[in-house]
Amino acid sequence: MSEPRINDRIRVPEVRLVGPKGEQIGVVSVNRALRLAREAGLDLVEVAPRSKPPVAKLMDYGKFKYEAAQKAREARRNQTNAQLKEIRFRLKIDSHDYETKKGHVIRFLKAGDKVKVMIMFRGREQSRPEFGYRLLMKLADELKEYATIEFKPRQDGRNMTMVLAPTRTKAEIRAEAERARREAERAEADAEQAD
Structure with missing residues (x-):
């Protein structure tokens, strides 16, 4: 998927704005949306560019990209490779x-x-x-x-x-082994604290 347009890269006259907690703000001009984003210390991110008018959301873009990368990594890790x-x-x-x-x-x-x-x-x-x-x-x-x-x-x-x-x-076997490993580490740490 291509990178979404953020802040000054959004080149439409108005957007349907969604707040940081998912609340609907309404259709506003891009300049007003950018001003609201700066006041909140957030980024204006275009999440649905094909809709009329495009939908933009106020969010921390760096945090959004990090969480998306974490989800993708977790999905790859849990992928079944049964032979x-x-x-x-x-x-x-x-x-x-x-x-x-x-x-x-x-x-x-x-x-x-x-x-x-x-x-x-x-x-x-x-x-x-x-x-x-x-x-x-x-x-x-x-x-x-x-x-x-x-x-x-x-x-x-x-x-x-x-x-x-x-x-x-x-995936179930791997999750169970990981859980058993964590429990063993916890038990070992508790035993060290008891000494």
Whole structure:
């Protein structure tokens, strides 16, 4: 968005003026609006240049720009950057290997990422896809506190895939970690004061 015109850059004969607390002052000449802005120690900022007459507001422009930059930074920080992680299973997987891979899936889900679980079929295994389906549904059932099934298991050539989505978003996980960090710092500061 382009910078709004402020103070002497406003080149229209009159504006609809809004006060610093949002109150409507009315349609006034630009000279009178500038005089009111100087008396209040504020800036005259054109907030709606396309309306007839343009709308201008009395405000502290530096503070306005700072707050807008803070909001934009906060929005970027809270943006979710969920990735799609992939983990592969074999149909004849050993129980220890299964538990290890399940642990990886849990770690990905706790971090807020989606997980694509894939079972690869070889040779005669392709004729029995129901075994793969059962294995994927068993995994989904064991992980229901961490994830929901986004895409049910489906055969795709030699592979069967299923996508699991985390129950909590990355922004929620990040906010919870930040809250826990602040509480730990507060507890540490209280312990130091007690000594």
